[in-house]
Amino acid sequence: MSDTVTIIDNRTGKQVECPVIKGTYGPPVIDTNALYKELGMFTFDPGYASTASCRSAITYLDGEQGILQYRGYPIEQLAEHSNFLEVCYLLINGELPNKVQLDDWENSIKLYGMTHEHLSRFYNGYRYDAHPMSIMAGVVGAVASYYHDVTDIWDADSRLMTAKRVIGKIPSIASRCYRYEAGFPFVYPDNSRGYIENFMNMMFSRPSEKYQPSAIAIRALDLLFILHADHEQNASTSTVRMAGSAETNPFACIAAGIATLWGKAHGGANEAVILMLEEIAEPKNIQKFVNRAKDKNDPFRLMGFGHRVYKNHDPRATIIRQACHDLLDEMHLNLPMFEIAMELERIALEDDYFIERKLYPNVDFYSGLIYQALGIPSNMFTVMFTLARSAGWIAQWIELMEDKEFRIARPRQIYIGSEKRDFVPMDQRA
Ligand code: ACO
Numbered sequence: 001m002s003d004t005v006t007i008i009d010n011r012t013g014k015q016v017e018c019p020v021i022k023g024t025y026g027p028p029v030i031d032t033n034a035l036y037k038e039l040g041m042f043t044f045d046p047g048y049a050s051t052a053s054c055r056s057a058i059t060y061l062d063g064e065q066g067i068l069q070y071r072g073y074p075i076e077q078l079a080e081h082s083n084f085l086e087v088c089y090l091l092i093n094g095e096l097p098n099k100v101q102l103d104d105w106e107n108s109i110k111l112y113g114m115t116h117e118h119l120s121r122f123y124n125g126y127r128y129d130a131h132p133m134s135i136m137a138g139v140v141g142a143v144a145s146y147y148h149d150v151t152d153i154w155d156a157d158s159r160l161m162t163a164k165r166v167i168g169k170i171p172s173i174a175s176r177c178y179r180y181e182a183g184f185p186f187v188y189p190d191n192s193r194g195y196i197e198n199f200m201n202m203m204f205s206r207p208s209e210k211y212q213p214s215a216i217a218i219r220a221l222d223l224l225f226i227l228h229a230d231h232e233q234n235a236s237t238s239t240v241r242m243a244g245s246a247e248t249n250p251f252a253c254i255a256a257g258i259a260t261l262w263g264k265a266h267g268g269a270n271e272a273v274i275l276m277l278e279e280i281a282e283p284k285n286i287q288k289f290v291n292r293a294k295d296k297n298d299p300f301r302l303m304g305f306g307h308r309v310y311k312n313h314d315p316r317a318t319i320i321r322q323a324c325h326d327l328l329d330e331m332h333l334n335l336p337m338f339e340i341a342m343e344l345e346r347i348a349l350e351d352d353y354f355i356e357r358k359l360y361p362n363v364d365f366y367s368g369l370i371y372q373a374l375g376i377p378s379n380m381f382t383v384m385f386t387l388a389r390s391a392g393w394i395a396q397w398i399e400l401m402e403d404k405e406f407r408i409a410r411p412r413q414i415y416i417g418s419e420k421r422d423f424v425p426m427d428q429r430a
Contacts, residue, residue, distance in 0.1 A: 042412045059232040063309035079319045084225040091395035112168030113189035123180040132177035133262040141255035163394045175202035227316040230392025236260040240393045245409040267382040273304040273368035274378045294353045304365025316363040324366040
């Protein structure tokens, strides 16, 4: 049997043989490259639901089976044995580092942690109540100006240095978004601390007090960053690749990814969970909201439940659920919000409506709770996602630049506007 699919134009009888490409896993893919050349036709796939936009060796996910792997390593094993910086190395370099390579990697990320002092002035241009994601997109875009001439996107060493700069600088840039709004002075990186601890110090320390985050808080954040580091060709990652395909400065590509991640349909769901829990306000209101979620005449949905791709379980949610419970137990936080969340989780896991539709709490349900427990304001949740996902974005950008099939991304369209018509002078218009 040949590995091709025959596409026949029934109007003309013309046909084209399209090769079928197989990856390591996943459904076979029809290579439709010849379609336009042979049949003069494009394909139409709104939202790219059936389109593979690239070949990638970075992340594999199977929504039906609940599988997520980075470079072949199951997310469960990485969550148990690895840490975020090591995962960054894996995503970018393709292999786990040995001890020397990891030490080297950690040191060089630290080396790139500082930002040019002038960059701190960018924040002052924002209004006091600017959304931190708007600041993130602007400031990361501004970093492009510092490394524009010195970045050779066609040179492997230069690309690797860019990756280190992105991962090194993003915690400082992110923490400043929060501190600018809160009115706290900016904190410089402290290289005696680990990556996550250093970020937390830049977020939460005060000049007047010593600050030391708890080991369990550091671990919870580390875990969240591992789980969010990459998720193959989602909207923001595809945006980074699309921008990169135009040979754009990589920091500008990341800024474009940040803008996309900001959207409610993408990175904004964890914030929506907290807003929903605040709206529920008291445990006695839970059932009312559950009933609303089940009512077909009510558009309300339980935020943090269900997933477009993971239809059995979200492997990230399974991992983070335990960390969330551990953190809440350890911190003895008896806020009504956490009580409501745990009760909501219990009801939804036992209720036939949710069981039949496979609506389980997703990663955003728990990540929102963890961020809340750590004292991170809800408008910073998507910034936290940005911090983690930057690793995936830069790994995907590097892969794109090394791709032998590199071409500018240029989708086509079905034009549905008016036919050609003549310009109408103003005095003759209706
Ligand atoms: N609450 C109540 N009912 C729900 C929910 C929910 N959160 N999610 C889906 N349903 C119901 C739908 O009403 C539908 O019921 P029906 O079959 O009786 O009509 C059924 O479950 C299937 O829902 P779809 O809309 O077809 O599922 P889809 O895959 O299109 O949507 C989505 C997935 C968008 C995540 C949806 O579950 C949702 O809106 N969840 C809440 C928002 C959320 O948590 N988003 C974060 C996703 S995780 C992430 O992005 C990292």
